[in-house]
Amino acid sequence: MIKVGIIGSTGYAGAELVRILTNHKEAEIIWYGSRSYKDEYYADIYQNMFQIVDAKCMDENMEVLAKEADVIFTATPQGYCASIINETILSNTKIIDLSADFRIKDVDTYEKWYQLKHESPDFIKEAVYGLCEVNRDGIKKARLVANPGCYPTCSFLSIYPLAKEGIIDMNSLIIDAKSGTSGAGRGAKIDNLFCEVNENIKAYGVGSHRHTPEIEEQLSYASNKKFAINFTPHLVPMNRGILITAYGNLIKDVTKEEIRSIYESYYKEEHFVRFLKDKVTPQTKWVEGSNFVDVNIEVDTRTNRVIMMGAMDNLVKGAAGQGVQNMNLMFGLDEQCGLDLVPMFP
Amino acid sequence: MIKVGIIGSTGYAGAELVRILTNHKEAEIIWYGSRSYKDEYYADIYQNMFQIVDAKCMDENMEVLAKEADVIFTATPQGYCASIINETILSNTKIIDLSADFRIKDVDTYEKWYQLKHESPDFIKEAVYGLCEVNRDGIKKARLVANPGCYPTCSFLSIYPLAKEGIIDMNSLIIDAKSGTSGAGRGAKIDNLFCEVNENIKAYGVGSHRHTPEIEEQLSYASNKKFAINFTPHLVPMNRGILITAYGNLIKDVTKEEIRSIYESYYKEEHFVRFLKDKVTPQTKWVEGSNFVDVNIEVDTRTNRVIMMGAMDNLVKGAAGQGVQNMNLMFGLDEQCGLDLVPMFP
Amino acid sequence: MIKVGIIGSTGYAGAELVRILTNHKEAEIIWYGSRSYKDEYYADIYQNMFQIVDAKCMDENMEVLAKEADVIFTATPQGYCASIINETILSNTKIIDLSADFRIKDVDTYEKWYQLKHESPDFIKEAVYGLCEVNRDGIKKARLVANPGCYPTCSFLSIYPLAKEGIIDMNSLIIDAKSGTSGAGRGAKIDNLFCEVNENIKAYGVGSHRHTPEIEEQLSYASNKKFAINFTPHLVPMNRGILITAYGNLIKDVTKEEIRSIYESYYKEEHFVRFLKDKVTPQTKWVEGSNFVDVNIEVDTRTNRVIMMGAMDNLVKGAAGQGVQNMNLMFGLDEQCGLDLVPMFP
Amino acid sequence: MIKVGIIGSTGYAGAELVRILTNHKEAEIIWYGSRSYKDEYYADIYQNMFQIVDAKCMDENMEVLAKEADVIFTATPQGYCASIINETILSNTKIIDLSADFRIKDVDTYEKWYQLKHESPDFIKEAVYGLCEVNRDGIKKARLVANPGCYPTCSFLSIYPLAKEGIIDMNSLIIDAKSGTSGAGRGAKIDNLFCEVNENIKAYGVGSHRHTPEIEEQLSYASNKKFAINFTPHLVPMNRGILITAYGNLIKDVTKEEIRSIYESYYKEEHFVRFLKDKVTPQTKWVEGSNFVDVNIEVDTRTNRVIMMGAMDNLVKGAAGQGVQNMNLMFGLDEQCGLDLVPMFP
Incomplete structure (x- = not known):
């Protein structure tokens, strides 16, 4: 069972990760991270998860989390993941970053368009752009995946x-x-x-x-x-x-x-x-x-x-679903595991 | 594997049955009934099912269907199910009727409110009102279930x-x-x-x-x-x-x-x-x-x-989902089988 | 020409007053009050009014406004109108209050339901409840009208x-x-x-x-x-x-x-x-x-x-439109003046 | 007072003509044409017009209508206006056609894109393309205006x-x-x-x-x-x-x-x-x-x-509003007459 931590679990992309992972047979969420709703029951924020998720939201603690989780999803604002990443964390866990921090290989381009100083440029090269259909092999071996933008x-x-x-x-x-x-x-x-x-x-x-x-x-x-x-x-x-x-x-x-x-x-x-x-x-x-x-x-x-x-x-292929697809690849699971979501119409 | 026929599979309730049963581990749809779209690919009508459902829509043929299917869902206008039901059919298959034909025990009440002559009043007594939370035991033994209104x-x-x-x-x-x-x-x-x-x-x-x-x-x-x-x-x-x-x-x-x-x-x-x-x-x-x-x-x-x-x-608990819940009970499956649908928000 | 001041003109009810009064032949808005958008062009906030309203938003200044305006609409949070009203203001201008401050005659009831201390209970008695169809005569003579809730x-x-x-x-x-x-x-x-x-x-x-x-x-x-x-x-x-x-x-x-x-x-x-x-x-x-x-x-x-x-x-009969209907009555105009708004469908 | 007939008054564009012309000081609708709702009260179809429009819908009768109306709006399917227009009609009344029949000068282009035979190609040359901002002078003199597409x-x-x-x-x-x-x-x-x-x-x-x-x-x-x-x-x-x-x-x-x-x-x-x-x-x-x-x-x-x-x-500048703008020009009125419609937000 893959232990999953989510930083930013109460944003819409984070909540979609929760929805998808809830039905994923090979993964369990061990950390519902949320600065805004720390110590509140997750299902009090997202009532759709009432009687499905019992956990409370937790403040971030990357050191602890990196040891407990096999993989961390960062569904956070631009700049956050770059600000916390380091070799210790990556030697303990894998990271799938839903923000843009590691998507763009040229740091100047990133800093110009995002109007942000990149705090971990050393990790940009290592990061694999997580578009599964194109970079499948790289993703399988990655410690750090930059989940593509929607x-x-x-x-x-x-x-x-x-x-x-x-x-x-x-x-x-x-x-x-x-x-x-x-x-x-x-x-x-x-x-x-x-x-x-x-x-x-x-x-x-x-x-x-x-x-x-x-x-x-x-x-x-x-x-x-x-x-x-x-x-x-x-x-x-x-x-x-x-x-x-x-x-x-x-x-x-x-x-x-x-x-x-x-x-x-x-x-x-x-x-x-x-x-x-x-x-x-x-x-x-x-x-x-x-x-x-x-x-x-x-x-x-x-x-x-x-x-x-x-x-x-x-929110699915454009964020959480693709994130899970990446996770499946990184852990050697069937790429479709947990993603047999039939489109809902109407 | 339960063989399922759906009469009226191209209405919204019928389509929701298709969505849910597609992910049901113990059931497979063998008959996508539709008068309006006979001989057309089901996924040409409901494009959400593209590359998921390969079948074509079929006209109704209750005699054949009753022999091939373990259960038939009738997601049809009022009066249809009452017009086709008979002992032969019920001796060959089970029926879960999503219309109102067998919900009301008093035939006069039915005919007054629906402005329809009931064509099979003899089967009203046998029919079990399929509100699972209340009639669980009756449903388990039923041949004919009247799926409740929304x-x-x-x-x-x-x-x-x-x-x-x-x-x-x-x-x-x-x-x-x-x-x-x-x-x-x-x-x-x-x-x-x-x-x-x-x-x-x-x-x-x-x-x-x-x-x-x-x-x-x-x-x-x-x-x-x-x-x-x-x-x-x-x-x-x-x-x-x-x-x-x-x-x-x-x-x-x-x-x-x-x-x-x-x-x-x-x-x-x-x-x-x-x-x-x-x-x-x-x-x-x-x-x-x-x-x-x-x-x-x-x-x-x-x-x-x-x-x-x-x-x-x-469309779920008010129609197709409750229908599947009834099916699960009628066939001795776990009541929740195929119904682990996490609410989608937003 | 009736000179109108609006306190709270950048809320939805205030904006609807602007929309309606723009086409009112006998009234002109001389004060677009807004705390949040002080000194900004009104039409920069409500772009629908671009090239229609040239004025800037102004902070409230009841003393000045009471002298310049024939009538003031207070489209403000509960408690505001009660906090600023006094005899001097009412001797200079008329007030149509879109909040609840003067709707309820019993001050205890107001304070219990609104969880607010009423700061001008002396004016409650004078205020006329502005439901035109019922209190037409009272409204015509009123200095202070409590515009009904929606x-x-x-x-x-x-x-x-x-x-x-x-x-x-x-x-x-x-x-x-x-x-x-x-x-x-x-x-x-x-x-x-x-x-x-x-x-x-x-x-x-x-x-x-x-x-x-x-x-x-x-x-x-x-x-x-x-x-x-x-x-x-x-x-x-x-x-x-x-x-x-x-x-x-x-x-x-x-x-x-x-x-x-x-x-x-x-x-x-x-x-x-x-x-x-x-x-x-x-x-x-x-x-x-x-x-x-x-x-x-x-x-x-x-x-x-x-x-x-x-x-x-x-926003119309439930707020701004009824406010204008009250204004028409208070100033002896045709009650329908400026209110020949044909419903828009679809 | 300009007498207006509308053919197709129960479509959305026709209904918008009714909404706008209801408040037009210089025009009155004398003919609410509708094939589908002939002899029914207009306000029974468009309930927004209840107690505003008393008339019943009338079947088309171009001969009579051309004599009674100063201008006819045809808010009809492609091909209709071309099928009924003739010199007698145009000598009696003006026509503003909201369909595409007279917008395109090259009849082959029309017939190719619309897959329709044009039944009155002789009038194409006379028709003025009713984009007021560009063809103002031509419109003022026109008998037949082709109201532009949305x-x-x-x-x-x-x-x-x-x-x-x-x-x-x-x-x-x-x-x-x-x-x-x-x-x-x-x-x-x-x-x-x-x-x-x-x-x-x-x-x-x-x-x-x-x-x-x-x-x-x-x-x-x-x-x-x-x-x-x-x-x-x-x-x-x-x-x-x-x-x-x-x-x-x-x-x-x-x-x-x-x-x-x-x-x-x-x-x-x-x-x-x-x-x-x-x-x-x-x-x-x-x-x-x-x-x-x-x-x-x-x-x-x-x-x-x-x-x-x-x-x-x-429906306004893209259909009925521009139609009225054309009418104003054709009858020498102020171009903005009846069009002082303030955008509604929200």
Whole structure:
């Protein structure tokens, strides 16, 4: 039984880890970390867990936790994981960091986009970017996994085959993304009040969203090119779900059928990536609560562009689910263990 | 492995049966019945099941189905199950009817409230009302189970202990209920369009909703009294969830603590009924996707009334989940098998 | 031109006053009061008013304001209006208080339910309860109007004719109310975040909501009786709208048609109260953005109860619209001036 | 007083015409056309109009109507207006067609994208494209106005200044659009049920949406170039609102400040187009219920692209409001008459 500690278990991503791990046959949560709710019963904060979780929230104590836990999830604000990590901790336990601290290999890029000094740059090199479909082997051996961002996960998996095959002009890439409001976290902010979000849609972080360099970096590994993209996220009046619609100029003479074949060959063995039938557009509701990413493409011969679409539950494949998928790999378990979550519709 | 047939698998309740049974270790669906989508792939209708369910929808053929299936769920309009049932079928298979056909023992009451002629009154007596928490023993031996209505399930479990103990005046009982829109089904009606339901709330079926006699009948068994109640359902702009708020005049001199003790003793062994801590009001979101009913009470000493509250997912404990709970009992399985669904929040 | 000052113009009720008064031909806002956003452009806070309102928010200065404004709306937390009011202010200007400070005549009742010491009990007697349909004459002469609460307005107008005519047992009265989330205000609280409210419904303040004594007091004037009611509000995932469903035992032998006649005679001259056709249940969406209250009743002969229903926009007739209606009366204008707001559907 | 007939008054766009014209001082509706609800009271279909509109719905009779009405709005499916128009009608009355029949000058393009034979190609040349901000003079003299589509209105006004000034490569233009569900109309379709739309977002009509050629045509007049764009609409779980996010490659060496100046000069006299302050992104909620289009831009120097954003109420500026704006121009009224609709927030 894998002993799991969660730092930040009362945020939405942390709570989703609790939901998923509760039904995981090979793992048990031994530490419900929460600064805000220290000493309160976890199920008093998340009443959905009433009579399921009996534990109280605990303040962080990394030294103790590193000894007791086989793996620690840090579902914490940017900068936290970098501020506490050290060799002693990593020699005692594994870490899956849901923040951005170890996702970006270039420390200057991180510090520029996040406006934060990175406190543990020495560990960046060791950290493995935890996109399981791409870095499976590295993850299996990792002590420190940087769990990918929600937008990057959905964007990358929707675009990856064409980036890898050199079929689109990477500099032409535009990603227009839409997210449910749980992506904004559980902080008490006016902008996230029901009345401000409901019956509303807006773009935010236009030209400046922090997930931009993460997407660029990962796609640059796939395409073996350097380039800059436009990435524009939008806030949608729904709890969960990310949809990305990406546009790229075709630079090879390929038919839609050929592009479909490429996606099929890339994803036919990937359980959590579902390449949809022709003409079926991904919908966030079809993956809600599950670890699936639904992907499809359309080719516009009038403009010689391909439109790539992906839908995902931002809290599952975009955060906690992918975290558990990483944990499964790191501990030699079946990658799907505990992730047989059937999407809930309606 | 229990072989399951579902008639009406493309309605919302039928689809929820599919979602739940997909992860049930002891059952497999062998028949996805659907008149409307005959010969189409089930996953083309419910894309959430893409790469999970490969089967096509089949037209109904009760004779064949009764031989192949160990149990048939009828998630069909009122009148259907009564129109097809017969001794041959019941000698070959078991039936769990999600419609109202066999819930009400008095055929005149059924025909009056449903405005339908009952075509198989002979089987009403045999049918067991499938509220597991109350009729567990009967269900275990049943060939034909009448799966309770969504409102009656939530209402009954919220009120049952006080009805049984004779603590409230049953004639004073008023149930004000609120339901998500999936309760209205998947029919293409203007009233259920997004734009008509969103940003809106209304009462419907005031004084005439068909679940009224079902609630009265079941509570009359508990209280050993005849009485009439007010039951008013409301349509709420959400997909899932039923909340009931019930009001009853106290006829015994009891304290809130005594009432709490009664609920605790009734439900402490019931896994799916969660009697909440004092002052915590049930919320539908806390049970979404799960088979739980969350119950609590408040006593108003100014008016000498008790307010009983219950929250439930109408498609799970209010339909498919309770259906599976019944199936588990009928086949001697652990009652919770396949129902370890953790509520999804947010 | 009536000069209007608004204290608390950046709350939802204050903002609705701004929306309505912007199109009012006989009034102009000269003071956009806001502690939180002092010196910021009003339209930077409420972007809907961009290029419509040029003013900046101002801190409160009652002395100055009382001299400059013909009327002051206090859309402020409980206790504020009572803390600043005095004879000098009232000799200079009129006040329409949207808080509860002057709604309840008995100061002990106020202090018990609001858990606040009332700082100006001397002015309670003078204050006129601003339910225009009932206290029209008093309002016309008032210097200080206590604008009714949202739930009390909707409850009172739905029940008033039967209370007045002695047709229902007032002690049997149960009001089950449902409100959109704007009623909870614009404070940054976790409970009001989109993800906590969406896809959810719950009761709150069960047996203890502060609007209870206000409803009881006003209905006691109508019925000339003392009694206690149950009032249970629920939070609904929508921005605007209040729906109340009330239950009362009939104590006279009347038919539904007779009851309908009573409502028709009470409301046929009331522009803002619409008594609906038989069988048409009020829906909040049908009054959204307008000053209407839609009312209807059903009689249940099985239980000898009448079900009274009312729907209203909580920010209009439940707050700002009724405030403007009061202002119109106080200044001798047409009561409907500026209130020809057609409900927006969908 | 302008006598107005509405064909299709019970669709959402027709109903919005009714809402707006009800408060229009210079117009009165004399004909509430509706095939589906012929002879029923209009206010029985749209209960928001109870006690406001007394009329019954009438079947169409263009001959009679053309004589009685000064202007007819056709809020009808594609093909209807083209099927009934003729010289006799146009010599008796004016027509504002909310369908697409007369928007596209090239009949082949219309027939290809709409898959319909155009039944009155002779009138296409005469028809004036009713985008008031651009074709004001033509509209004033028109007998037949083609009211623009919702997406084209929002897209055009957001992009127009840069297209006109030759600042972006028109062939690089990508428009990613998001719409509330009222844009899908009031037809009883499963896809538009509450449970299918709520908590969901999807793209639709990818590469094939009919508004594509309309946008291209109008922007080609502005830019004096021929080109092809990508236009991808998405369905958002809200009633009203369109948001467009458009991307274009800069082909001139301009700063953000210079681009802002261009927008300011284009729109400073345009009451209904609000060019927002720097960094403020348009939100649909800020224009809900009003005739405003909120526009802003961002420049991404990393990619040398400009991101253009626009938000609008699809039923007002995107349909009925713009229709009334056209009517005002055609009859020599103040363009803003009846359109002083203040956006409703929240």
